[in-house]
Amino acid sequence: MADLAGAHREFFAVRTVAETLAGFRPARRTAAETVALGEAHGRVPCEPARAPHDLPGFARSTVDGYAVRAADTYGASEGLPSYLDVAGAVAMGRPAAVAVAPGAAVAIPTGAVLPAGADAVVMVEHTQEAMPGTIEVVRPAAPGDGIVRADEDAAAGAELVPAGRPLRAQDLGLLAAAGVTSVRVHARPRVAIVSTGDEIVPPATDSLEVGQVRDASAVALAALVRDAGGAPDPRGIVPDDRDALDAALRAAVESCDVVVVSAGSSVGARDETAAVVAGLGEPGIWTHGIALRPGKPTLLADCGGVPVIGLPGNPRSALVVFRLVGMPVVRRVGGVTQPPPEPSVRARLERDVPSAAGRLDVVQVAVRDGVATPLFGASALLSILTAADGYVVVPDEATGLPAGREVDVTLYR
């Protein structure tokens, strides 16, 4: 029973999740590439993008109204309006054809060019037509009212978007406004996904022999890799055989930026994986054990700069670990320095959650009307994860959480 003997051995370096996130930092980063703006959503700039010129580039009206010299409206009120001669109108999208002289006003729609001479725009609601060609202004305007300056959205050379933060919808909008139609971004990290185990068969296997299990992890991990900005590279199923595993992982490390391997569910299979990973490159294994439940038998290695992540064999533990530890690694390799926020919600625990001090417990919960119901069950059950709306983390130092406690639930999406 070589398989069982291993269980008595201590993992040689169990780390906390916090230590892992802070300390496991293989050097690999993806190269830069140029993408068109329309393809850049969620991509990670490898340098700040700057404004080629002032934005909007001309002083614009922000309201429908009249361009004026503010001084002409000082003291204006309903009882004592300022009277101004309407000298003309500005058309959208064109330079203003008329200037605003003292005592004059020029009609202007929202977004149009401020005419020369004007330093404010009064809203049409604050004016009345006194007689054809003359308006009454019933409220005073200060210089700058109702306009944006030529460089107010961005001055030439200003940073439009920072490096390291995935591009959001509004970032694309500002880049488009500035005429920046392509962006230098990090290439998507190519993430090898290797499944192992003599019992594992492809999902398309129509009917199973007793003892066989379809590969549930690979397709789910691929989805999480994409969420983290990576390009999944599924490598299929490798039998529990050292040479086969060695060949598969060696090829993966050579051609990918991150390697994820389901390390087998039994102690023997995990030991085998660790032995193979240890030979893949320097500095090698960083930890073989994380103070995390589920997910303790996680293996992390730095193989010549390429992160290799050995996940527990059961799909539920594998997904928990990959969310907590794997996705941050993929993001970092892809140049992310400002990770996007996770959805979360506050809720009250419906029941006590037991836990042991010294490890972080991830408890699946369903959330309804502000109440988080813990979903217990064997860690082999994937249905617990599909029934869950999110998870609650019981911190390392806690020995559990009492019913009624308000907790942060990280939500799945």
Next chain:
Amino acid sequence: MADLAGAHREFFAVRTVAETLAGFRPARRTAAETVALGEAHGRVPCEPARAPHDLPGFARSTVDGYAVRAADTYGASEGLPSYLDVAGAVAMGRPAAVAVAPGAAVAIPTGAVLPAGADAVVMVEHTQEAMPGTIEVVRPAAPGDGIVRADEDAAAGAELVPAGRPLRAQDLGLLAAAGVTSVRVHARPRVAIVSTGDEIVPPATDSLEVGQVRDASAVALAALVRDAGGAPDPRGIVPDDRDALDAALRAAVESCDVVVVSAGSSVGARDETAAVVAGLGEPGIWTHGIALRPGKPTLLADCGGVPVIGLPGNPRSALVVFRLVGMPVVRRVGGVTQPPPEPSVRARLERDVPSAAGRLDVVQVAVRDGVATPLFGASALLSILTAADGYVVVPDEATGLPAGREVDVTLYR
């Protein structure tokens, strides 16, 4: 000045955001299509997917240990262990070759098939080898300990994933485990994006004439459409001309599931858009005004079941409205009945936020160390939105929020 006269007219039906989300419900839904599991992440099932057979399909061990008859371990302790004969071992992925007779145990790795006769698995940590071929069990096991039942993850016919909830990573995993390798989902809603305005030019325009503005909204809206599960169909820029707009919107309504049009920034352009939209199909305009800032001049119409969304001309207002009101519409057309959660965080307001009662105010904020700093500035400025980490909603009934108030910040990602 036809442009200005319109400003004095009341919008004919201003609605609150809550009324809009509840009440604006054009009938359009996309058709069903079949996608492979690997392409199904985020897609929306149009019917529940069910388990074709029991999962895992056989009773499995969840630990490394020994399959036993639980009754043989009753009363076992360190001082008085139960002695069991080791009758053999189960190999991964194969039916168990030996049965467990009374007084016997069979070695079994995590995930392997439970042998006949056994009703529990004791962890190897709770056993010791007494002599070759015999183990001591030092803790009692109850029936069911250390195993999952053949139908514990899902019984044949059970719902694996519901209709209407976008598929998450773990949902794909459970479907793969069950051998469900394709899913019936709603087609992605095709969303026309029409930009209007004589001042608007394509983002690739190298140098601008004074008064021209590059189209910032289209590329940003396309990103939000994708986030909502839709397929953006950018239709380019239409000049402020009723016939041109009519032709463009008519074609969009005929070939798309949702139509989004930037309704122009001036009152005249907005009135023009409303007049055209009113003629596109029954029942027509549902509201021309939402009690929302920014975003009041929003137009919503139901044109023969196709939602038509007229957005404010300035990109920042357009993006705020589209997030609040447009994305839910796109999701609904795409069959979503359980929308994914939005990321949010609690923070304390750094300063007072003024607001008027009777409308919902959307205030952009930067968040650092639990403090939300409101970012004020003309609604024409897109840079306020790129500087923001998220937004705070000041409810309809409030007249502002005081500094120090704890608020929920919806975070951008």
